[in-house]
Amino acid sequence: MEIDKPTTIICTVVAVDHANSIYYRVCSVCEKTLPENPTISCKYCNFNNRFNPSTSGSKRLFRVLISIATDTKVFVVIMFDRAAKVLFGCSADEFFDFAKTHPYAAMAAGRALEGEMLTVTLSKPKNGNAQHMRVVSVVPLRSGFQPAIDTLRELYRVRGPS
Numbered sequence: 001m002e003i004d005k006p007t008t009i010i011c012t013v014v015a016v017d018h019a020n021s022i023y024y025r026v027c028s029v030c031e032k033t034l035p036e037n038p039t040i041s042c043k044y045c046n047f048n049n050r051f052n053p054s055t056s057g058s059k060r061l062f063r064v065l066i067s068i069a070t071d072t073k074v075f076v077v078i079m080f081d082r083a084a085k086v087l088f089g090c091s092a093d094e095f096f097d098f099a100k101t102h103p104y105a106a107m108a109a110g111r112a113l114e115g116e117m118l119t120v121t122l123s124k125p126k127n128g129n130a131q132h133m134r135v136v137s138v139v140p141l142r143s144g145f146q147p148a149i150d151t152l153r154e155l156y157r158v159r160g161p162s
């Protein structure tokens with residue numbers, strides 16, 4: 001699907017790619033991407049803050065590949081943090097912590113989201129080399145929609161954050 005300006009469509013979630021990581025690490029100060037190795041801190045912030053040598057921490061943000069279907073086509077889109085939080089119902093760090101004690105959480109979240117009808121706004125990727133359209137906003141259409149983390153907490157019988 002090629003678009004020149006942001007386009008809103010109605011679609012259904014066909015699958016969520018849980019085989020690849022659904023999150024990535026960034027500097028908590030400048031949000032530049034960091035390697036998965038937690039011992040490596042942000043070179044940019046540490047360089048610019050050499051007079052204030054406190055190291056910058058990191059956090060995780062969502063980056064989720066989702067197959068969606070419209071009335072005419074099935075295709076893969078990428079959903080970053082702001083849009084993904086709507087479907088997952090938590091931050092990427094919260095989901096990562098949940099997944100540490102529930103190793104199949106990403107797969108179960110994908111299954112929970114399969115079949116959900118959504119209104120999504122798609123835009124061209126910001127990176128010229130990117131392969132997939134980018135989801136910039138998402139609205140679940142089902143009145144009883146429940147974010148994936150709530151479904152998982154019920155499934156694993158875990159209480160939510162207090």
